[in-house]
Amino acid sequence: MLPPVFGFLTDAKDAVNEFLHNCLLVAGGFLVGYLLGGVIGWALGKYVLRQKEPEGLKKIGRPVGGVILALIVALIVFTGKGKPHGEGGEGKGSTEPNAGKNAEPKNEPKADVKLPPIKPPDVKPSETTVWVTILEGDAVPAPGKFYRIDDTVKSLEELKPELERKAKEKGKITLGILFDKNTPPGDPRLVTDLTNWATSKAGLDVILPAKR
Secondary structure, three states: OHHHHHHHHHHHHHHHHHHHHHHHHHHHHHHHHHHHHHHHHHHHHHHHOOOOOOHHHHHHHHHHHHHHHHHHHHHHHHHOOOOOOOOOOOOOOOOOOOOOOOOOOOOOOOOOOOOOOOOOOOOOOOOEEEEEEEOOHHHOOOOOOOEEEOOEEEOHHHHHHHHHHHHHHHOOEEEEEEEOOOOOOOOOHHHHHHHHHHHHHOOOEEEOOOOO
16 A cells, blocks of 8 residues: 555655645735835826825725735736646656547548559440431521531431431431530530430430530
8 A cells, every 4th residue: 555655655745745835826926016006106296296205005005905816826836827827747657547548549641551453334336326426506407406407407306316217217326426626515505415315315415625
């Protein structure tokens, strides 16, 4: 049982040393407040109250200033409000038996992480590409007819059955899209409506011109 006794004595010694240190700080605060109180009392009587000999206020200001500053210092050192946040550790570590068990695990990067292989689906390449040119401006022969296939110009609703017919005749086909002026049309819906139908409804692969 000797180690606990010595540990208790060590803690008591530290507590006494801290108490004496705080008392010295309070005494120092009283001394500083005593000097400042005399100066403030003298200045108050001299320049505010216009007294020729402000010794009375000087004598009163000394103990008052000392007591006030001593109380302020005592409040700081004995309540712990003047200590910086996190103070109290002396390098001894935590004495709790379960300290560190509930600590959050650190997320350390894992070295040489291997991603699982992904097997691409077996896709049979199409044998035929059907090209459709999107028209705009003066090239549009009639309202709504923006799509040229072979030598005919059709609307989107007229183009859909034509593409489905070609798919039945030629097997798997790919839809290739061209632009009349080599640039996308001003209305992007002319492209998106066709590609959305071709990929989601007709199950066609779509080729678009590369951006330049």
